[in-house]
Amino acid sequence: MAEIATLPEWAALAPALTFAAAAFLLLLADAVSPEEGNPVLLAGLSLSGALVSLAFTVWYIVAGTGQPGEGDPSSAGAIDLFDGTLVVDGMSLFFSAIIASVVVLVVLASYDYLHDHPYQAEYYSLVLLAATGMTTVTAANSFVTAFIAIELVSLPSYALVASLKHNRGSVEAGLKYFLIGALSSAIFAYGISLVYVTAGSLQFDAVTSVVEGGELGGIFGLGVLMILGGISFKIAAVPFHFWAPEAYEGAPAPISAFISSASKAAGFVLLFRVFVGVFTWEFVEPTIDWVVAIQVLAIVTMTVANFAALKQEKVKRMLAYSSVGHAGYVLIALAGLTAGADHAFVLGSGMTHLLVYGFMNTGAFLYVALAEYWGVGRRIEDYNGLGAQAPFASAAMTVFLFSLAGLPIGGGFLSKYYLLLASIEGEVALLAIALILNSVVSLYYYTRVLWAIWAENPSADLEIEQYPTGLYTAIALAALVTVLLLPAFGPVADLANTAAEMLV
Amino acid sequence: MLIEFLLGITVASALLVFMAPDRIAGKLAAGLSLLPLGTTAVMWSGFDASGNALRGGDIAFESRFEWFDLGSYALQWHVGVDGVSFPLVALTTVLTTLAIFSSWTPIDERQSQFYGLMLLVEAALLGVFVGLDFFLWFVFWEAVLIPMYFLIAIWGGPRREYAAMKFIIYTNLASLLMFVGVFLLVFALGDTLATLSLVDISAAIQNGGLGELGGFDPEVIKVAAFVLLFLGFAVKVPVVPFHTWLPDAHVEAPSPVSVVLAGVLLKMGTYALLRFNFTMLDDVLTNGWNAEILMFVGLVSVIYGAMLALAQRDLKRIVAYSSISSMGYVIIGLTALTAHGVGGATFQMVSHGLISGLMFMAVGVFYNATHTRMVGDMSGLADRMPWTAGIFVAGAFGYMGLPLMSGFAGEVLVFIGSFHTSLVEGAPIFTALAMFGIVIVAGYLLWAMQRTLFGPFELETDYEIGRAPLQDLASLAVLLGLVIALGVNPDFIYGAIQDAVEPLVRAGTGGDALSVLLGGGR
DSSP: OHHHHTSOGGGGGHHHHHHHHHHHHHHHHHHHSOTTOOHHHHHHHHHHHHHHHHHHHHHHHHHTTTSOOSSOTTTOSOEEETTTTEEESHHHHHHHHHHHHHHHHHHHHHHHHTTTOSOHHHHHHHHHHHHHHHHHHHHBOBHHHHHHHHHHHHHHHHHHHTOOTTOHHHHHHHHHHHHHHHHHHHHHHHHHHHHHHHHSOOBHHHHHHHHHHSOOOHHHHHHHHHHHHHHHHHHTOTTSOTHHHHHHHHSOHHHHHHIIIIIHHHHHHHHHIIIIIISOHHHHTTTOOHHHHHHHHHHHHHHHHHHHHHTOOBHHHHHHHHHHHHHHHHTHHHHTOOTTSOHHHHHHHHHHHHHHHHHHHHHHHHHHHHHHHHTOOSBGGGGTTHHHHOHHHHHHHHHHHHHHHTOTTSHHHHHHHHHHHHHHHTTOHHHHHHHHHHHHHHHHHHHHHHIIIIISOOOTTOOOOOOOHHHHHHHHHHHHHHHHTTTTHHHHHHHHHHHHHHHO | OHHHHHHHHHHHHHHHHHHSOHHHHHHHHHHHHHHHHHHHHHHHHTOOOBSOGGGTOBOEEEEEEEEEEETTEEEEEEEEEOTTHHHHHHHHHHHHHHHHHTTTTTOOSSHHHHHHHHHHHHHHHHHHHHBOBHHHHHHHHHHTHHHHHHHHHHHOOTTHHHHHHHHHHHHHHHHHHHHHHHHHHHHHHGGGOOBOBHHHHHHHHHTTOOOOBTTBOHHHHHHHHHHHHHHHHHHHTTOTTSOTHHHHHHHHSOHHHHHHIIIIIHHHHHHHIIIIIIIISTHHHHSTTHHHHHHHHHHHHHHHHHHHHHTOOBHHHHHHHHHHHHHHHHHHHHHHOSHHHHHHHHHHHHHHHHHHHHHHHHHHHHHHHHSOOBGGGEEOHHHHOHHHHHHHHHHHHHHHTOTTSHHHHHHHHHHHHHHSOSSSTTHHHHHHHHHHHHHHHHHHHHHHHHHHHSSSOEESSOOOOOOOOHHHHHHHHHHHHHHHHHHHOTHHHHHHHHHHHGGGSOTTOOOOTTHHHHTOOO
């Protein structure tokens, strides 16, 4: 606490500022020597940016910045910045940590993935700018900052998805993502305007006091629903998920990992902040019962996604649907917020799952990146016998997929059962049943990939010569953290619960 | 700390074997598997548990640390053994070691992975039997699936993809149901429960701590939890009609894996039934017709499992289905809730582990030599493989319950226990019908032996038949020795078992008058 007190307040935004600074440095480096772009320098710069941002976040978490402190009450609690349009608290730091970790992994993996790719500086700087946006979303405390930050995430993402310029699939995916994204931004903005009509303010705290004050009209209810729809697009919840399979499949695999893990986390933090902190259920419920709306959304999302994943023949597309399905699981953290439940416990389940998911899902997509790097095909049967050729990476993939399926090989096991507990805590039996059935369904399609990797004989012409260091390091790190989160789940769950406690 | 050492040494051995080259993996794994076996022997000599772990008894080798808090519940690393779990721990180490020896002949590819996974299965199974905190126990419970899936999927027979997938999905669904069942109890216990230790959950339920949940009466919660738990475990046991994964998994799995599957994995189900349903929720049995229904379920498994076995032509399928029948006796014994009923059921778990392990191993030895398992394809094997045939015959008689073999002791104890129980209306009739199952078992085993082992030598494959390798014969002989030793002197483990099931026996269920007959440890 002591050393933090000497820093100016805006230093609490250091995680986001670091990303932004690194992005501009990258552009500067590229401007100095545009011709002979130096991949090591570019990747190194981005990696250091991400690592410094992660270090700041972890430092703040350990030092207790923005947390309710035991000592001096005036310095304790969330840090308001810029007239309260941004706030740094446990929630924002928790999600910054997820985002920064994912960026570290993605940048590490991109170094090999992009080995003879042009426009590397642009690629890295777009990743870092999007990360800046995501980190800002975690701290947004007003609809204006939230909207701007979300756009700062979206615009680079569109370009990144389409960054394989000579690949038709990539360009098409980028366009589709952009069109649907533009529509959803419009819906989100319109929802904000409807809420503004009733509340007369865009600041979260101000809207909260209006909500608690009394009469809210149908217009307000419509606004709440449209905001829910707008954010549902970012987290790829059904029926706003149509872009996800296309975008994830067309995008370069590290970008699929980035969007499906980090961008989803950013969407969720906004959803948590807005719905738990602002549209407090007990006051909004007479106008619009969003808990029921989210229960429906959660059940539909997990069911549709898992059954769609069941039929996929391409690994990346299957992972895309799995990622949609996990959005459905995490929605339990809001859908379980019924009157009798312990809200911090329920909300904490979703946050914890997102953190574990950040590692295991990123890892799984990076394995796909590795397969693409080797020129292995995209279908499940193209992965036949990869286990014999690359046992180490395939063992990591086993960790990722079984952890995603909720078997005790990684933290995904505990976080899935934590979600199941949250749904029982909320006494929403239907959610628990849907989670159970979907989890079993998901085990089938995850296992199919592992079957191909380990139990099938390799096709004759599969010959792997290169083992790229960057990708391997990223995969190993992700696997290590996923496994360690099983025994070390406690501190993470604690952190999530404390952060959730501040919000509810 | 001996248990931590046991688990740690097993996992470490697995990792070491994974990294070893294929050519030495089998020998290395066999050598390393002696470490957990030796550790169990050391534990045996220092075993000082008394009473039932979940009913306030003294737990041997107990250790308990905070793991982490989830909401208002403290999850702990809590391990220990009592008279119920320790025999199963010993069974696990013995069977895994022997299964590894018997893998030398059939497993000829990707050996380091195979033996590493075998040791991982062992570690997870040991964890199930020593875990006393629910979450910890559940981690091990689910962890068994991962290596088992790969063992079936990679080294299995032609339909291994289907069998392995069915195994993992079926049992995972069951685990999820069971998990909900446990947490119905935990949430209904509310504030009266501070940790998720099975000891504490059990004590809280016994002290009447169950409250309302979601507007339902505690009694309703109990029944609902009992049903969910029973469904969850019934798949593992397996109880008819949840048994369909078992023949597929057994037939496709390589024989050494079947040994572990039938010998130990099925015991997870019955062990969990004993720990949860029949220890924590035994009240449910006293209500209405619940005990009769369970008795009937057990009886159906006994009879239907045996009749299914009767209809098979594949030796391995015959043994697999007869496991279903044998597990039915365990259900019957547990439902009786008498000293010999529960004690005999626990004894039967160990005994069946040894006998079915022996049978699967013998079938595997035949298969290695003949490359067929169909009863119709071979005859007169005793001519060429007299030792294996002899041990197979002995094992089959053990299955049929020949006196002085462990199968006899297990089944007789169960019948004595179930005959007199006052919990079940018409218990003698149930018992008599269950005994009929043995007749069917004798029918198909005698038939199968007569067709395959005796008569003129004939074989419809092109393989030369020679004597079985020494390590296979030795493994079979060790198992047979154990089966006979436990048959001659059941008290070797039955004393400890009796001590641990004593607290579970409900006053007035009767059936103890005949205990003199066997001179059990009472």
